[in-house]
Amino acid sequence: MQPQQFLDLVQCAFFDSNTQRSQAEQVLLKYKDEYPDEFMVYCAQAFSNRGIQNRIRIACSTLVKRLVGLIHPPSNQITWLACSQQTKNDVKMKFMEQLIDPENTIRRSAANTISEICAIELPRQEWPDLISRLTTNSKHTDILIKVSAIMTLGYICEALKTHQSSGISENDSKVILMGICVGMDLNEQTLEIRLTAIKALQDSLYFMNNLFKQQEIFTYVKNLILQNAICNIQDIKHKALQCLIDFVKQLFTLLPVYINELFQTTQASFENQGDISIAAIEIWNTICAEMKEEIMQNGNQQTPESNAVDCCVQFFKKNYEGFLLPFMRNLLLDSGDVDDEYQGLSVPDSSCKGLAFIIDFAGVNTYELVKNFIQNTLTHQQWEYRKASVMAFGALAEVQTKEIEMLIKSALSNLFSCLVDQHFKVKKATAQTLSRVAENYPQCFHEHDQANHMLATLLDQLNNKISIVQHLIWVFVYLTEQLQLFSMSIFNREKFKILQHLASTSVRADIKNSEIALIDTAFMAILNIIYSVTDTKLCNDYLIQFFQQIQLLESGTQVPLEIKFHLEMGLMSAMHGCVVRLDDSTTPESVFESIMKTLSNVDSRVKNDYFYVLSGIAYAFKKKLSKYSSQLIAELNKPLSEPDDMESFKTALFCLADIARAMEEEFVPYMSILNYFFGLIKNPNFNRELKLQVYNAIADIILGLKDKSFQFLGDLKEILKLGFAASMDLTKSQQNVDQDYAERLKETMTSFYTCILHAYCEPNVPNFDLRDTVDWFIIFCTDMCNLKLKPTIEYVRLTLCCIFDCSHFFQTVPEMKIKLKDFITSDFVIELIRKLSQFNDKDNQECVSFAKQLLNDVYGFQLKLY
Numbered sequence: 091m092q093p094q095q096f097l098d099l100v101q102c103a104f105f106d107s108n109t110q111r112s113q114a115e116q117v118l119l120k121y122k123d124e125y126p127d128e129f130m131v132y133c134a135q136a137f138s139n140r141g142i143q144n145r146i147r148i149a150c151s152t153l154v155k156r157l158v159g160l161i162h163p164p165s166n167q168i169t170w171l172a173c174s175q176q177t178k179n180d181v182k183m184k185f186m187e188q189l190i191d192p193e194n195t196i197r198r199s200a201a202n203t204i205s206e207i208c209a210i211e212l213p214r215q216e217w218p219d220l221i222s223r224l225t226t227n228s229k230h231t232d233i234l235i236k237v238s239a240i241m242t243l244g245y246i247c248e249a250l251k252t253h254q255s256s257g258i259s260e261n262d263s264k265v266i267l268m269g270i271c272v273g274m275d276l277n278e279q280t281l282e283i284r285l286t287a288i289k290a291l292q293d294s295l296y297f298m299n300n301l302f303k304q305q306e307i308f309t310y311v312k313n314l315i316l317q318n319a320i321c322n323i324q325d326i327k328h329k330a331l332q333c334l335i336d337f338v339k340q341l342f343t344l345l346p347v348y349i350n351e352l353f354q355t356t357q358a359s360f361e362n363q364g365d366i367s368i369a370a371i372e373i374w375n376t377i378c379a380e381m382k383e384e385i386m387q388n389g390n391q392q393t394p395e396s397n398a399v400d401c402c403v404q405f406f407k408k409n410y411e412g413f414l415l416p417f418m419r420n421l422l423l424d425s426g427d428v429d430d431e432y433q434g435l436s437v438p439d440s441s442c443k444g445l446a447f448i449i450d451f452a453g454v455n456t457y458e459l460v461k462n463f464i465q466n467t468l469t470h471q472q473w474e475y476r477k478a479s480v481m482a483f484g485a486l487a488e489v490q491t492k493e494i495e496m497l498i499k500s501a502l503s504n505l506f507s508c509l510v511d512q513h514f515k516v517k518k519a520t521a522q523t524l525s526r527v528a529e530n531y532p533q534c535f536h537e538h539d540q541a542n543h544m545l546a547t548l549l550d551q552l553n554n555k556i557s558i559v560q561h562l563i564w565v566f567v568y569l570t571e572q573l574q575l576f577s578m579s580i581f582n583r584e585k586f587k588i589l590q591h592l593a594s595t596s597v598r599a600d601i602k603n604s605e606i607a608l609i610d611t612a613f614m615a616i617l618n619i620i621y622s623v624t625d626t627k628l629c630n631d632y633l634i635q636f637f638q639q640i641q642l643l644e645s646g647t648q649v650p651l652e653i654k655f656h657l658e659m660g661l662m663s664a665m666h667g668c669v670v671r672l673d674d675s676t677t678p679e680s681v682f683e684s685i686m687k688t689l690s691n692v693d694s695r696v697k698n699d700y701f702y703v704l705s706g707i708a709y710a711f712k713k714k715l716s717k718y719s720s721q722l723i724a725e726l727n728k729p730l731s732e733p734d735d736m737e738s739f740k741t742a743l744f745c746l747a748d749i750a751r752a753m754e755e756e757f758v759p760y761m762s763i764l765n766y767f768f769g770l771i772k773n774p775n776f777n778r779e780l781k782l783q784v785y786n787a788i789a790d791i792i793l794g795l796k797d798k799s800f801q802f803l804g805d806l807k808e809i810l811k812l813g814f815a816a817s818m819d820l821t822k823s824q825q826n827v828d829q830d831y832a833e834r835l836k837e838t839m840t841s842f843y844t845c846i847l848h849a850y851c852e853p854n855v856p857n858f859d860l861r862d863t864v865d866w867f868i869i870f871c872t873d874m875c876n877l878k879l880k881p882t883i884e885y886v887r888l889t890l891c892c893i894f895d896c897s898h899f900f901q902t903v904p905e906m907k908i909k910l911k912d913f914i915t916s917d918f919v920i921e922l923i924r925k926l927s928q929f930n931d932k933d934n935q936e937c938v939s940f941a942k943q944l945l946n947d948v949y950g951f952q953l954k955l956y
Contacts (some may be wrong), residue, residue: 244290613660
């Protein structure tokens, strides 16, 4: 291909609107795969040619940025690594030269693409001089060079963060940080440099944690960012406050050192400054969110994080008025316009969230202050005060205590008066608050002496504007979640009336495409009601009604396509909720045939939901299903053969697994599909996320077939070994994405092995072909469930159950019993049992009790938990 042909393809692929655009894209991708060096060189040459249109130059830069990290199929490595060293050097040189291009858009594009290459090379200790060159240029006297250097450092930080790369050296981190700090210096006069440097610091925090353990570096950077946060230049102040949001999140454990300084810095920005106020408030909202997460994860354990939580709690208890008073005053502002487009927040919304956090952590001392504010504003003549009162009520409802429950019960009827307020924004705020109360205090509705009136008001208000109704629908979602707990509630007694109103609301003619989520939410509440039904006749009646609605939608043309799509999705889910409560005896054959015929002809966009219903049908109508098995398997083959459409592939896979489990031995004619699944697992290029689902589907299929699938045991053992090995390898990776995947893979493999044991072994009748797998599993679980890796307690229980299964199935084999005894009575397994015993829920305690009995009865070992 000649250079001009290449540029013509780029022009067509990026800027032409004709039908040839897609073809041009495909030609470029094919060319990239076949000639990666030439492709990269052509892009770099075009980008560095100032005689070419800027938009074409930027398009060539964008191609490099997008494609360097994609897999190069012929070499099975990423495209950048498939290129020769000469090509990589030439491309890097040409992009570096454009960092001083006169055009700002070209400089930015160059920096962006360089950063993407850096995200690949820096963790591999390649391009060793780049960081030092950029840091040197960050001190340059030429403004253009200085801005470009800091901007590039910032993009590099952003790219490393995006790729979640932690492989950058500490020395490079320190050099990057110092280069960024030069641009943040208070004496820096160029606004673009200051703003670029602050954004760069924000992106760099992801991999700077170790550096901040050095007191001198932490103090220097902390002072610099706090000083920028009180700058008189509003843009710098705003950017610095936004940076502090990430700063407090990444360096949460260091908060005790500077929490007072942070409060002094941000307090003046809490009010009257629009998006600056939002940023200042969100700093504290982020701190509170981190506190909640830490409390949830580690409970009462003493850690640096828990010490930071204790410090913050004490600080809030001492200084709560400094937060509550400005936050409540902010509620008086009009929240109709979003001040911060990036975060989609308004000052009142952010303040309301902050108010709830401070009430939660500062505790009972705050209640009276907030209660007085609500009482003084709830019936005020000005609508802004009534709206503020309702929002403060909503903040209280976010915190769950007995005292607040009593406050809500006593004031809930007054809140309902605001739902019929004459001002739209008061109504909307009330609907939002009612949804919070329903979520956290549903009993206040169910047990209220005016519950009848409340239900009537809520149903009547479903005729209101859609923006209000969207929140009221959530009230019904929360109130119908646990109807069985409130058998005497009006919301339970009138649940079918509620269902009819929700169904009517979901087909309102004034629902716009932007409001379409209302339909999905309405069906969530409808499903809750269906799940509360125990009468099979009633479930069958509703099943028929829902399927008849689908028939009407399919035969009519009046309903807009997008609305129809969401209605059919909801109806399919509702049908699934009905069928799982039925069986072969409840639904006449003629009705079942009609349902199957209608469902198989639905809009192709809801095929995934159709497969979901089929899963329910497989569960409920096992006898009726076999008649349609050939048709259903044929329908599933298409999405199963197209794994690039991940969602359809996964849904079809789940459906096939459910059908196989339901059909059991009748699935034998179709079991050859296992060979296709084995091929996917063994294919190194197949999407690894989907491999997890394929493992699960194979497990379901063999559990249904049991010994009828014994011919596949060799392949099953092969993919078992592959999965074990991949889990152990990925756990050692430096990439967070690999480690996260390894966590999910090890759970999948442990469950998969458990299913193999149950499919082919009987108690006291071991399968000798599986003996070697016990050795593999012992190595695997010793590595993957090591308590030093901090496995989840669920994984500890899963591992122990699988260990006990190995004992159950192989304890009669003399040499296996000795090996299993040595393993099960080892310190490793005993420590797992002791770890599990610290958690009191039923499943964990049952597992511990079983372990004690097994050790005692089978292996003569007395387990001491402490």
